[in-house]
Amino acid sequence: MNNYLESLILLRRALHSQPESGWTEFLTTAFIAEKLQEYGFSIFLGEDIVAREFISGTDNEGIEKGILRAQQKGVSSTLLKQMNGVTGCMGVLETHRPGKTIALRFDIDAVDVSELATSEHFPFREGFHSRNPGCMHACGHDGHTAVGLMLAQWLYENKASLTGSFKLIFQPAEEGTRGAKPMAEKGIVDDVDYLLCAHLSFIASSGELVIDPQQFLSTKKLKVIFNGKSAHAGAQPHLGRNALAAACQATMQLLAIPRHGSGISRINIGALHSGQASNVIPDRAEMKLEVRGETDEINDYMFQQVKNIIAGCSLSYQVEYNISTEGQANSLLNDEELIKLLGKVINDVPEITSPVQHRLFGGSEDATVLIKRVQQKGGKGIYFIVGADRTSGHHQSDFDFDEKMMLTMFKVYCQMIMHLSNQQH
Structure with missing residues (x-):
């Protein structure tokens, strides 16, 4: 297993040095595709796995x-043509023996954060820091992808002792919960019997594993555009329709939406852009x-309140508006069969010294969209947390995590796969 850890670290560091944000991961996708082909997988790219209309x-x-960055780094024109402007990759391995279809999902994107460039930061000191200014693997997705690629090699090496088929899904654009929906709508998990998903660190430290995290928050990420009419602010203010005023009024009302009494509800306005000059009525x-x-129903309540307020403020200021969904995720209930199996197999992973049955997740994760699709089609899914000590919070410029825990995640996945593949069918 030490060889696996060395390979995991090399893979992770190669990925860490070339981070790409959601829907721009062409270099990352090519790296994944080439590795999967080396390990005997059939690869699927572009619109074979992503429904473009849902991007x-x-x-x-x-x-x-x-x-352009991928071209400059030497990515083949053949791979880029297969991607056709859409990132993400799926590898499929068939054992050609009857059995279940087991899928694992790994997120591949980075975040728009400038990585710390001082000797105190381990990736910088060791020379594998970001080479893409303004973008950084500050959430651990580089580790997830490395584990996925190492599992591809392991599956190929152990193919003779397994049954059924395996799908390794390398999903773009998890940040902002944008990538899972287009993959789910393409139907790539509709034949999946078991879907396994996990995250490094986050709510757990090295040695811990959270078997059944709670409170995955359903979410919608929205963009609202107000369109008014510009006018001279001194001479003809009555001819203008102030889009900025409508947006500001909406902001105050949105933050005052009554919270739901049946569970957690949240709202945040993260950006507001408008206007060009002090003497012009802003028209956009x-x-x-x-x-x-906390549930899809509570999230739907919040979304409906947003729509009502935006419509009302637009009417008040006589401006037009458009609301578009930029990302989404569901709430989640892990399947009991997989909860019990995970609780059992971690006994065979000595690095897990402190298993935790439940812990609050408290955020959103679009793997839930894929899991829900699997569950709707009769399959089962689980999302768990493999603990890893970190240097700071996720999405911060000095983020780094305990690389040894990638091997722990790898081992847990291997144990889950062996049990699911070799059970009676």
């Missing part, structure tokens, strides 16, 4: 820059916000 929260400029305002709820 949100991206822009053509970012995609073009991502493609763009707002980015999110709502969250």
Whole structure:
């Protein structure tokens, strides 16, 4: 297993040095695809695994820059043509023996954070810090992807002792909960019997494993555009329709939405952009916000309140508006069969010294969209947390995690796969 750890670290550090934000992960996708082919997997890219019409929260400029970066790094034109402007990759391995279809999902994107460039920061000191300015693996997705690729090698090496088929899903754009929906809508998990998902660190330290995290918050990420009419603010203010005023009024009302009495509810306005000059009535305002709820029903309540307020403020200021969903995730209930199995197999992973049955997750994660799709189609899913000590909070410039815990995650996945593949069918 020491060889696996060395390989995991090399993979993780290669990925860490070339971070890419959601829907621009062309270099990362090519790296994954080439490794999967080495390990005997069939690869699927682009619109074979992503429903383009459900993609949100991206822009053509970012995609073009991502493609150019991949070209400059030597990614083959064949792979880029297969991607066709869409990132993400799925590898499939068939054992050609009857059995279940087991899928594992790994997120591949980074966040728009500038990585700390001082000797106190381990990735900088060791020379594997970000080479993509303004972008950083500050959430552990590089570790997740490394584990997924190592599992691909392990599955290939152990294919003779396994049954059924395996899907390794490398999902783009988890940040902002944007990538799972287009994959789910493509139907790539509709035949899956078991879907396994996990995260490093977050709510757990090295040696811990949270078997059944609680309170995955359902969420919608929204963009609202108000369109008014510009006018001279001194000579003809009566001819203007102030989009900024409508957005500001909406902001105050949105933050005052009554919280739901049946569980956690959240709202945040994260960005508001409008106007160009002090003497011009702003004719456009763009707002980015999110709502969250402990259940899908509570989140729907928050979303409906948002729609009501935006409509009312637009009417008051005589401006037009458009609301678009830029990302989404569901609440989650792990399946009991997989909860029990995970609780059993971690006894065979000595690095897990402190198993935790329940702990509050308290955030949103779009793997829930894929898990819910599997559950709706009759399959089962689970999302768990493998603890890893970290240097700071997720999404911070000095973030780093205990690399040894990648091997722990790898071992847990291997144990789960062996039990699920070799059970009676």
